[in-house]
Amino acid sequence: MSEYRIQGATGEWEVVIGLEVHAQVTSQAKLFSGAATAFGAEPNTQVSLVDAAMPGMLPVPNRECIRQAVRTGMAIDAQINKWSRFDRKNYFYADLPQGYQISQLYHPLVGEGYLDIAPDDKDPENTKRIGVERIHVEQDAGKLMHDQHPTMSYVDLNRSGVALMEIVSKPDMRSPAEAGAYVRKLRSILRYVGSCDGNMEEGSMRADVNVSVRKPGDEFGTRTETKNVNSVRFVMQVIEYEANRQVDVIENGGTVDQETRLFDPDTGTTRTMRSKEDAHDYRYFPDPDLLPLELDDAFIAECRDSLPELPDAKRHRYENGLGLTAYNANQLTADVDVYQRFEAILAATAEKVGKAEKDVATQVANWVLSVAPGVKNALDDADEGNDTTAANAAIIALSAAGTVSGGQAKEIYEIVLKTGREPDEIAETEGLKQTSDTGAIEAVVDEVLANNADKVEEYRGGKDKLFGFFVGQTMKAMKGKGNPAIVNEILKAKLG
Amino acid sequence: MSVDKATVAKIASLARISMDDAVCDAMVPELNQILEWVEQLGEVDVTGVEPMTAVIPNTLRLRDDIVDADPLTGGGVREKVLANAPAPEHGFFGVPKVIE
Numbered sequence: 001m002s003e004y005r006i007q008g009a010t011g012e013w014e015v016v017i018g019l020e021v022h023a024q025v026t027s028q029a030k031l032f033s034g035a036a037t038a039f040g041a042e043p044n045t046q047v048s049l050v051d052a053a054m055p056g057m058l059p060v061p062n063r064e065c066i067r068q069a070v071r072t073g074m075a076i077d078a079q080i081n082k083w084s085r086f087d088r089k090n091y092f093y094a095d096l097p098q099g100y101q102i103s104q105l106y107h108p109l110v111g112e113g114y115l116d117i118a119p120d121d122k123d124p125e126n127t128k129r130i131g132v133e134r135i136h137v138e139q140d141a142g143k144l145m146h147d148q149h150p151t152m153s154y155v156d157l158n159r160s161g162v163a164l165m166e167i168v169s170k171p172d173m174r175s176p177a178e179a180g181a182y183v184r185k186l187r188s189i190l191r192y193v194g195s196c197d198g199n200m201e202e203g204s205m206r207a208d209v210n211v212s213v214r215k216p217g218d219e220f221g222t223r224t225e226t227k228n229v230n231s232v233r234f235v236m237q238v239i240e241y242e243a244n245r246q247v248d249v250i251e252n253g254g255t256v257d258q259e260t261r262l263f264d265p266d267t268g269t270t271r272t273m274r275s276k277e278d279a280h281d282y283r284y285f286p287d288p289d290l291l292p293l294e295l296d297d298a299f300i301a302e303c304r305d306s307l308p309e310l311p312d313a314k315r316h317r318y319e320n321g322l323g324l325t326a327y328n329a330n331q332l333t334a335d336v337d338v339y340q341r342f343e344a345i346l347a348a349t350a351e352k353v354g355k356a357e358k359d360v361a362t363q364v365a366n367w368v369l370s371v372a373p374g375v376k377n378a379l380d381d382a383d384e385g386n387d388t389t390a391a392n393a394a395i396i397a398l399s400a401a402g403t404v405s406g407g408q409a410k411e412i413y414e415i416v417l418k419t420g421r422e423p424d425e426i427a428e429t430e431g432l433k434q435t436s437d438t439g440a441i442e443a444v445v446d447e448v449l450a451n452n453a454d455k456v457e458e459y460r461g462g463k464d465k466l467f468g469f470f471v472g473q474t475m476k477a478m479k480g481k482g483n484p485a486i487v488n489e490i491l492k493a494k495l496g
Numbered sequence: 497m498s499v500d501k502a503t504v505a506k507i508a509s510l511a512r513i514s515m516d517d518a519v520c521d522a523m524v525p526e527l528n529q530i531l532e533w534v535e536q537l538g539e540v541d542v543t544g545v546e547p548m549t550a551v552i553p554n555t556l557r558l559r560d561d562i563v564d565a566d567p568l569t570g571g572g573v574r575e576k577v578l579a580n581a582p583a584p585e586h587g588f589f590g591v592p593k594v595i596e
Contacts, residue, residue, distance in 0.1 A: 027561050028561050028562065028563050029559075029561050029562060029563045029564075029565075033569045033570070033571075034559070034562065034563060034564050034565050034566055034569045034570040034571070035563070035564070035569075035570055035571030035572075036563040036564070036571055042574075042587060043574075043586070043587040043588050044574045044577055044578060044587050044588065044589070045571060045572060045574050045587075046571040046572075047571055047573070047574065047577045048569050048570050048571050048573065049568070049569065049573065049576065049577070050569050051571075052577045057569070060557060060558070060559045060569070061556065061558050061559065062558070062559050062560075062561050063558035063559060063560060063561065064560075064561035065561070066558065085549075090510070092512050093594070094589075094591045094594050144594065145588070146593060146594075146595045148586075148588075149585070149590065149593075151592070151593055152583065152585070152590040152591060152592065152593055153590075153591050153592070153593050153594050153595065154585065154586070154588035154589070154590060154591075155588055155589035155590075155591055156587075156588055157577070157589075281506075281510055283510065286549070290556060291549055291550060291554060291555060291556040292549055292556065293556050294555055294556065
């Protein structure tokens with residue numbers, strides 16, 4: 001991969017990027033209380049007295065949140081700390097009723113791990129290893145709304161106390177593309193593991209983007225941190241903007257301030273968020289309400305045993321076990337929804353045609369990745385409920401048996417999506433079948449050849465191109481329903 | 497370890513406690529006495545002793561992932577949560593406009 005450089009007046013600059021990703025842990029209840037976590041509830045209806053920091057309330061950790069963070073750590077091959085501890089991060093803000101966030105500064109649950117990323121989607125084997133420093137578990141804050149009242153801000157504490165994993169990368173990324181690939185890969189792994197739904201629009205996953213610049217080979221420069229960036233595209237924009245801004249600052253004789261910045265999606269720029277006087281001093285200390293978190297071997301074993309096949313392993317199995325191309329394997333394994341659909345249709349198709357999965361895998365892959373989406377996207381009245389595994393498998397089976405042509409398969413799928421009828425019945429009733437009856441095809445071929453004796457002479461005289469003409473005439477005579485493979489075969493035999 | 501007036505003022509500001517000069521002056525020796533008292537613990541030789549978090553052997557208890565299992569620590573208590581708020585509006589806490 002080519003190296004990403006900022007062209008400055010004084011030469012080339014390298015960009016150094018680290019990401020802190022906050023991922024909301026998938027759980028029914030909050031990290032330290034029994035209040036629900038569901039998105040979109042009425043304000044303050046999912047707030048317990050614990051989350052509202054009423055005096056005397058004590059936090060009790062949710063086992064599932066710990067379990068999901070441990071499983072996530074295992075999925076990135078990270079060290080799991082059997083002994084970890086919660087600390088208080090103290091600051092005042094209207095969205096933080098406790099006056100501190102319970103987090104893990106000194107002894108995080110998960111230590112060092114890594115992700116292998118492929119910055120170029122088309123070249124999945126060309127990977128770079130990005131280190132992960134740690135994953136710790138912490139509470140989310142509430143939500144503030146500033147635009148509902150002229151002089152007041154409104155506070156909704158429904159999010160307050162929801163479990164987050166903070167996944168901190170090492171400063172190993174060197175371009176917007178690498179950072180984008182990192183976020184996508186991390187999102188994919190979280191969704192495979194089931195520890196976070198990865199929904200960036202709803203705020204289930206957001207990134208703090210640390211950027212600095214340096215002359216290649218120099219020491220790290222001073223970094224800025226841009227908070228709460230909530231899409232892959234925005235992460236890349238922040239890096240691009242910040243890197244150029246910092247180069248300008250330095251080349252104009254200034255210095256980059258270590259500061260927190262905010263991203264404005266409307267302008268694609270960042271601006272200072274907090275002034276220096278206000279520099280945060282969090283006075284971390286161990287939370288006296290919580291004993292250290294100690295994990296036993298049985299807990300850890302259950303976490304490990306419940307991990308699914310992960311994206312890289314699945315991709316390799318698709319290539320080596322199912323014989324798919326690297327590109328298809330990569331496309332199919334990038335997201336949970338896609339691979340689950342593929343595997344369901346693959347299993348159903350293999351069973352229907354009575355072959356091994358690897359013998360129908362390529363056909364199913366092409367169907368899932370290209371043919372089916374092509375048909376579906378062209379329709380505006382498709383009913384998702386009709387797009388069943390059984391219907392897809394039935395169509396692929398018809399196609400595999402040569403009963404229907406590629407074009408007919410698409411037509412049948414279109415009818416299935418609109419009506420929910422059975423593919424076999426559609427093929428029968430709508431005449432969407434091709435003829436594979438060799439006797440019938442032979443009869444037509446004989447007629448075509450007899451009617452075009454002159455062309456047959458020319459063909460036999462060496463005019464090979466005429467083969468296409470005979471195929472066309474035969475198909476025309478059969479109203480397009482001849483199995484092309486058999487038509488070709490018979491023509492070849494007859495023409496000698 | 498001891499604190500000076502500037503440190504006391506800073507801690508007060510971080511804790512959002514308003515303290516005038518006179519109170520601050522009085523607080524310096526008070527805090528230093530507390531620190532000195534706690535520092536007596538430094539006389540104990542703890543070489544090779546693991547730091548402990550409690551004097552009785554106990555481990556952190558975990559809760560099952562069940563919503564509102566215990567009504568005392570569950571949600572759905574908006575009335576209670578907002579009961580002491582000075583300016584609740586439309587189910588929200590109303591606070592002076594804070595925007596950075």
